[in-house]
Amino acid sequence: MAPMSCCCSPAAVRRRLPVLAWLPRYSLKWLKMDLIAGLSVGLTVIPQALAYAEVAGLPPQYGLYSAFMGCFVYLILGTSRDVTLGPTAIMSLLVSSYTFHEPAYAVLLAFLSGCIQLAMGFLCLGFLLDFISCPVIKGFTSAAAITIGFGQVKNLLGLRDAPRQFFLQVCHILRNVGDTRVGDAGLGLVCMLLLLLLKLMRDHMAPMHSEMPLGVRLSHGLVWTATTASQNNYRIDANQELLAIGLTNVLGSFVSSYPVTGSFGRTAVNAQSGVCTPAGGLVTGVLVLLSLGCLTSLFPYIPKAALAAVIIMAVAPLCDPRIVRTLWRVKRLDLLPLCVTSLLCFWEVQYGILAGTLVSGLILLHSVARPQMKVSEGPVLVVQPASGLHFPAVETLREAIVSRALEAPRPRCAVLDCTHVCSADYTVVLGLAGLLEDFRSHGVTLAFVGLQVPVLRVLLSADLSHLQHFPTLEEAEKHLNREPGTQPYNVGDDSVPEHKVALLKV
Numbered sequence: 001m002a003p004m005s006c007c008c009s010p011a012a013v014r015r016r017l018p019v020l021a022w023l024p025r026y027s028l029k030w031l032k033m034d035l036i037a038g039l040s041v042g043l044t045v046i047p048q049a050l051a052y053a054e055v056a057g058l059p060p061q062y063g064l065y066s067a068f069m070g071c072f073v074y075l076i077l078g079t080s081r082d083v084t085l086g087p088t089a090i091m092s093l094l095v096s097s098y099t100f101h102e103p104a105y106a107v108l109l110a111f112l113s114g115c116i117q118l119a120m121g122f123l124c125l126g127f128l129l130d131f132i133s134c135p136v137i138k139g140f141t142s143a144a145a146i147t148i149g150f151g152q153v154k155n156l157l158g159l160r161d162a163p164r165q166f167f168l169q170v171c172h173i174l175r176n177v178g179d180t181r182v183g184d185a186g187l188g189l190v191c192m193l194l195l196l197l198l199k200l201m202r203d204h205m206a207p208m209h210s211e212m213p214l215g216v217r218l219s220h221g222l223v224w225t226a227t228t229a230s231q232n233n234y235r236i237d238a239n240q241e242l243l244a245i246g247l248t249n250v251l252g253s254f255v256s257s258y259p260v261t262g263s264f265g266r267t268a269v270n271a272q273s274g275v276c277t278p279a280g281g282l283v284t285g286v287l288v289l290l291s292l293g294c295l296t297s298l299f300p301y302i303p304k305a306a307l308a309a310v311i312i313m314a315v316a317p318l319c320d321p322r323i324v325r326t327l328w329r330v331k332r333l334d335l336l337p338l339c340v341t342s343l344l345c346f347w348e349v350q351y352g353i354l355a356g357t358l359v360s361g362l363i364l365l366h367s368v369a370r371p372q373m374k375v376s377e378g379p380v381l382v383v384q385p386a387s388g389l390h391f392p393a394v395e396t397l398r399e400a401i402v403s404r405a406l407e408a409p410r411p412r413c414a415v416l417d418c419t420h421v422c423s424a425d426y427t428v429v430l431g432l433a434g435l436l437e438d439f440r441s442h443g444v445t446l447a448f449v450g451l452q453v454p455v456l457r458v459l460l461s462a463d464l465s466h467l468q469h470f471p472t473l474e475e476a477e478k479h480l481n482r483e484p485g486t487q488p489y490n491v492g493d494d495s496v497p498e499h500k501v502a503l504l505k506v
Contacts, residue, residue: 018240019076022277030276037275038283044269045086045284046291048314050299051307054155055092055148056258057101057164060299060307063087064292066110066257070248071285077244078278079236082271085248088263089315090144093151094349095258096164106258113259114249117242126238135334136356138323139341144349145318152308158184166346184305191309199313229265229317265314333363369393373400374417380480381405382473384417391427398431401446402438411442413480417473419450429462436466447476 014020045067053063070085078085099105120126147166153173154162158181162172241262249259270280327334341356369392376382381404389397397416405414424432439446448469451459459467470476 033274033276034280037273038280040273042284042287051310052087052092056095068285068288069252071281073248075278079240084266089148110249110259111253114246117246121242124239133360135338136341139338142319143342143345145315148315149312152311155304155308156188188305188309191306195313229314381414389421394431411444413445415476417449424455424458449473
């Protein structure tokens, strides 16, 4: 009964239903701010949804089918007041890779991906996102932005029958640039210039605050609506977000939605509009439903060149060339997963993400298997691993100590400074036991310094013979240099203080 009562506790219910945390405190002031934010996001999502459906290779109405369900689900399950769920440029690009312009496949993909996301949320697998490094994310978003933006050049120029693959698309456009339709190109460029002008206006506008007249705030919001793909930083519950996105995709599949996720641009619009709670999504969802009921007959008359301009201006900020210079200054090795991810994403996005994550994992494993060590030469060799000691690093540690202490013309004593070692597994224990035997067979001593309680507890449990450890490096060197007045703690005899033995056995 205890586990059941724990799962049904008020805190657990509020964690799974975040709406219960803010709804009882809802006020009229919040309502006004949420109405303005919801209207701003709604005016953003309608043209973007139509444009992103083109990226996904689907009829434009499918963008709106995908744009409203997340507004209602996130109201109940969302952990951030700013995040909005719906169609995005990168998700639309991924959808186009698997659905072959077939709406039925896109709807099925939404259902299946939602089921997987729900399972990951219930199993608390959100921590897996921690293994995707920032260079992989930057490489993926930059390559996807270039792929999406260049994929709209054909619509901007009025070209037809371009292949989907990026490099083939580039060749096709270069070969057929002479067939450009002047009217389409002119309309697209005018739309891009207008969006650029609005962006410049946004950069020079004063910050919006609650004392502004309503008309000024609405116009301020419209400028933000047309010009934001900015990124905000959020720290939210990854598992709860998986549940929200998963349920959105599952329920959305019943209204012909393709897979959706959180939107950078519309989230920034929401935040800049002063949203107070996820209730702003209600206004956005209703606005999308109204557009579906009233504007569907007009969708065939929307110029593709205008949609192309919206997409290009929306994804342009996602491409960040400055990251290369930053990584060059900070850690050049991180350029490897960035480049691998970017290059393979131009071929297939999913391969780029997998390859970049694999490269990042290999770099991480290499640092674990080959930790840096500080070595001090002298009558007594002192070796200090600069980071934790894990089983892949045992052989490296053994080679570093044996080559300098035992394979020298005259074997000498050594000290292993374990100040930075906070845990040890069975393989590490076996490696240390082998080292101790090697030193004993050569008639010299291997001593340990700075053993933390968890590590010492493991070594005591393993019953290592001839293990001597000291509280400080100075005491270890004095003892090994045969200076009087210092005694080690010898595992296996009575020299370990009783209070420390009691502590280690807890």
